Amino acid sequence: MLFEFQTPRAVIINEALEVARKSLSTESWIVSVKRANSRGMTRDARLTESTHDQDLVAQRYLKLEKIKELGHSAYPHRYDFTHTLRQILSRYQNYSREQLDAEKIHVRICGRLVALRGHGKAGFSHISDGDNRLQIYTRLDAVGPKNFELYGLLDIGDFIGVEGFLFRTKTNELTVHASNIKFLAKSLLPLPEKWHGLTDVEIRYRQRYLDLMVNKDVREVFMVRSKIIREMRNFFDELGYIEVETPMMQPMAGGATARPFKTHHNALDMDLYLRIAPELYLKRLIVGQLERVYEINRNFRNEGISTQHNPEFTMLEFYQSYSDYRDLMDLTETLMKRLAERILGKMEVEFDGEKISLASWSRYSLKEALLKYWPEECPPRPEIKDLEEFARLQQLSIRWNAYAAAHALETVPVNQDVSRGEMQGALFETVVERFLLQPTLIYDYPIELSPLSKTKADDPALVERFELYIGRMEIANAYSELNDPEEQKRRFESQAAEWEKGDEEAHQMDSDYVRALRYGMPPAAGEGIGIDRLAMLFTNSRSIRDVILFPHMRPEK
RNA sequence: GGGCCGUUAGCUCAGGUGGUAGAGCAUCUCCCUUUUAAGGAGAGGGUCGCUGGUUCGAGUCCAGCACGGCUCACCA
Numbered sequence: 339m340l341f342e343f344q345t346p347r348a349v350i351i352n353e354a355l356e357v358a359r360k361s362l363s364t365e366s367w368i369v370s371v372k373r374a375n376s377r378g379m380t381r382d383a384r385l386t387e388s389t390h391d392q393d394l395v396a397q398r399y400l401k402l403e404k405i406k407e408l409g410h411s412a413y414p415h416r417y418d419f420t421h422t423l424r425q426i427l428s429r430y431q432n433y434s435r436e437q438l439d440a441e442k443i444h445v446r447i448c449g450r451l452v453a454l455r456g457h458g459k460a461g462f463s464h465i466s467d468g469d470n471r472l473q474i475y476t477r478l479d480a481v482g483p484k485n486f487e488l489y490g491l492l493d494i495g496d497f498i499g500v501e502g503f504l505f506r507t508k509t510n511e512l513t514v515h516a517s518n519i520k521f522l523a524k525s526l527l528p529l530p531e532k533w534h535g536l537t538d539v540e541i542r543y544r545q546r547y548l549d550l551m552v553n554k555d556v557r558e559v560f561m562v563r564s565k566i567i568r569e570m571r572n573f574f575d576e577l578g579y580i581e582v583e584t585p586m587m588q589p590m591a592g593g594a595t596a597r598p599f600k601t602h603h604n605a606l607d608m609d610l611y612l613r614i615a616p617e618l619y620l621k622r623l624i625v626g627q628l629e630r631v632y633e634i635n636r637n638f639r640n641e642g643i644s645t646q647h648n649p650e651f652t653m654l655e656f657y658q659s660y661s662d663y664r665d666l667m668d669l670t671e672t673l674m675k676r677l678a679e680r681i682l683g684k685m686e687v688e689f690d691g692e693k694i695s696l697a698s699w700s701r702y703s704l705k706e707a708l709l710k711y712w713p714e715e716c717p718p719r720p721e722i723k724d725l726e727e728f729a730r731l732q733q734l735s736i737r738w739n740a741y742a743a744a745h746a747l748e749t750v751p752v753n754q755d756v757s758r759g760e761m762q763g764a765l766f767e768t769v770v771e772r773f774l775l776q777p778t779l780i781y782d783y784p785i786e787l788s789p790l791s792k793t794k795a796d797d798p799a800l801v802e803r804f805e806l807y808i809g810r811m812e813i814a815n816a817y818s819e820l821n822d823p824e825e826q827k828r829r830f831e832s833q834a835a836e837w838e839k840g841d842e843e844a845h846q847m848d849s850d851y852v853r854a855l856r857y858g859m860p861p862a863a864g865e866g867i868g869i870d871r872l873a874m875l876f877t878n879s880r881s882i883r884d885v886i887l888f889p890h891m892r893p894e895k
Numbered sequence: 896g897g898g899c900c901g902u903u904a905g906c907u908c909a910g911g912u913g914g915u916a917g918a919g920c921a922u923c924u925c926c927c928u929u930u931u932a933a934g935g936a937g938a939g940g941g942u943c944g945c946u947g948g949u950u951c952g953a954g955u956c957c958a959g960c961a962c963g964g965c966u967c968a969c970c971a
Contacts, residue, residue, distance in 0.1 A: 393905095393922095393940095394905055394921075394922055394940095395905085397922065397923080453931070453932090455930050455931060455933050455934095456927085456930095456933085457927065457928060457929080457930060457933075457934090458926070458927035458928055459927080459928050460927090460928035460929080460930090461928090461930085462929075462930045462931065462933080463931095464931080473930090473931075475928095475929070475930085477928050477929095478928075479928075480928095493922095494921085507929045507930075507931090508929045508930085509929075509930075509931075511929090511930090511931080513929085527905090528905055528906080528921065528922085529906090529921095530905090530906055530907090531905085531906035531907055531919090531920055531921065532906090532920065532921080532932070533906090533907075533919080533920060533932055534906070534907040534908080534919095534920080535906085535907085536906080536907095537906095537907070538906090538907095538963090539963075539964060539965095540962085540963055540964080594970090594971085595970080596969095596970065596971085597969095597970090615971095637971080639970070639971080641969060641970050641971095642968080642969060642970075644966090644967090644968095644969095644970090645965085645966085646970090646971075647969090647970065647971070651971065653971075748967090748968085805971095811971085812970095812971055813971085814971090815971075843969090843970085866971080868971050870971085871971070880965095881965090892962085892963090
C-alpha cells in the first residue's frame with residue numbers, strides 16, 4: 339500500500355538502498371544512516387534523503403538499478419572486441435585524419451572508464467586497459483537516445499564496450515566515434531581522485547588493485563619484476579638447468595639460520611614448518627643426479643619486518659654439479675650484467691639517490707674487506723694477524739666499539755662466548771657492509787657461520803662461500819656444497835649444541851639429508867638470489883614492500 | 896620494542912598566538928554536440944583518529960591510547 343504514495347523514483351531509491359544495504363558494509367553507508375537517524379526522520383524520508391544527497395556509493399547502486407531498468411544486464415558475460423587498445427594505438431596512431439575518414443575503420447573495444455567530460459548532448463570519455471588510454475566520443479544523434487541515457491548513468495571506474503569508427507578530433511587525438519555502447523560492469527565504489535591519485539601508503543599496499551589502476555610507475559615496477567624472473571629462467575634454462583619445486587611445508591625447517599613459521603596437518607596430526615630455504619631438498623636432487631636444478635619460490639622466516647624484510651620473500655636457488663664457488667662468482671656476474679642489459683638496457687642504475695654500475699665488480703675476501711674498509715679515523719689500521727688471533731680480535735672489537743659509539747654506528751658484541759669466526763662475521767657486518775654500494779663479492783667466510791659449506795682446502799677455519807652485495811644489500815649467498823656426510827653430521831651435531839644453548843636459529847640434525855650424502859653427492863656449488871631485493875635495485879625502490887604486490891600487513895582494524 | 900613524523904569531506908590537502916571548519920577534484924541539479932585537470936550556474940557533504948584533562952570555549956594546548964609511515968635492533 340505504501341507504494342501508492344511513493345513516486346516511482348522513491349521506489350527505485352528504496353530498492354537500490356536495499357541492495358546497497360545487503361551487499362555493502364562500508365563506513366560511508368553506516369555513517370549516512372546514522373546521520374539520517376540523528377535527524378529524527380521517518381524511515382522513508384531517511385532513505386530518500388540519505389541517497390538523494392550524499393551517499394556516493396548508494397548513488398552508484400541507484401545508477402546500476404537504472405541501468406538494469408534500461409534493459410541492460412548488470413553483469414554481462416563477455417564482450418566481443420575487435421581490437422585491444424594497444425592494437426588500436428600501435429596500428430592507427432600514425433593514420434592521418436584524412437586516412438581515417440576515408441577508411442572508416444570500424445572497431446569494438448572495451449576497458450575501464452577513466453575520464454568523463456560531459457558536453458550537453460555529447461560527451462568525451464577515455465577508457466583504459468590499465469596501461470593505454472583511448473578517447474571515446476559519444477553524441478546523442480550518433481548513438482541514439484537509449485545509449486545516450488546509458489552513457490549518462492556511467493561513472494568513472496565502470497567497464498564498457500564501445501562500437502564505432504576511428505577519427506581524429508580537432509585537437510588531433512585518435513578517437514572512437516561511438517555508435518553503440520555496451521555496459522559491462524559497474525564500479526560501485528568511487529576510484530581515487532584523478533589528479534592527485536592514491537598516495538596513502540597503507541591503502542596502496544592493502545588495496546594494491548587501486549594502486550595498480552592509478553599509479554603508472556607501480557605497474558612499471560611489477561613489469562620489471564616479472565622481466566627479472568623471466569630472464570632468470572631463460573638464463574638457467576639455456577645453461578641446461580631444470581626448474582623444480584620442492585616442499586614448502588617441511589617436517590623440519592633447514593637450509594638457513596632463521597626461525598620458521600609453524601603449522602599443523604590435521605589428518606596426520608603432525609606439526610609442519612613453512613620452509614626457510616629449499617636448500618636441503620635441492621641438494622637431495624643433486625644426489626639424485628638432476629645435476630643442474632633451480633627453484634624460484636617463496637621462503638618464510640618468522641622474523642621482524644623492515645624495509646628489507648618481508649616474512650615471505652622470493653628466492654631463486656640453484657645448484658650446479660661438478661662446480662665450486664669460483665664458478666658461481668663468474669656465473670653471478672654474468673647473470674647480473676645480462677639482467678641489466680636486457681631489462682634496463684644499460685649497466686647503470688640509480689638506487690636511493692646514488693649511482694651504481696653493474697659493469698664494475700670487486701671481489702674481496704672477508705678479511706681483506708675488513709682491512710680495506712677499516713675507517714682511517716680509527717687508527718691504527720688492523721693487520722691480518724689482528725683478525726686471526728682471538729685476543730687481538732677482541733681488542734679490535736673493543737677499539738671499533740669505542741669508535742662506533744663516538745660516531746653513532748653499530749657496535750659488536752665482545753665476550754668469551756663468541757667464537758673467533760662469529761667475531762669476524764660481526765665485525766664485517768658492522769664495519770664493511772655499509773660501504774658496499776657497487777657490486778662486490780665477499781668470499782671466504784668463517785666456518786662457524788656456514789654449517790652447510792665446504793671448507794677451503796688450505797684453511798679449515800674458512801669455507802668456500804661468497805655473498806654478493808649491491809646497494810649495501812645482501813643480494814646473493816653462495817657456496818661450494820659440503821658433500822662429506824660425516825663432516826656434515828658433525829656440523830649438525832655442533833649446531834645442535836648451539837640449539838641446546840638456546841640459539842633458536844641453530845640448525846637441527848637432518849638425518850635423511852646425511853643419509854642422502856652417504857649415497858654420494860658430486861662436488862657442487864649452490865646459490866640463492868633474493869628476487870625482491872634485486873627488484874628493489876632494478877626499480878630504485880627503497881622498501882621491499884614496493885616490489886611485493888601484497889606485502890605483509892598488520893590485520894586491518 | 897626504542898626514536899621521529901603523521902591521522903581534518905569519498906580523494907589530495909589548507910586551517911599564525913584557542914572563538915565553533917575551508918579549497919580543488921569527486922557527487923547531485925540545470926545549461927552546453929570536438930573536449931581532455933572541458934567550461935558556466937547552483938546545491939549537498941565533516942562526532943577534525945579515540946578517550947580524558949585544562950578552559951566560558953579545543954581541529955588548535957596537555958596526557959594517555961589506537962592506527963599508519965620512516966628509522967634502529969635480528970635476519971636475506
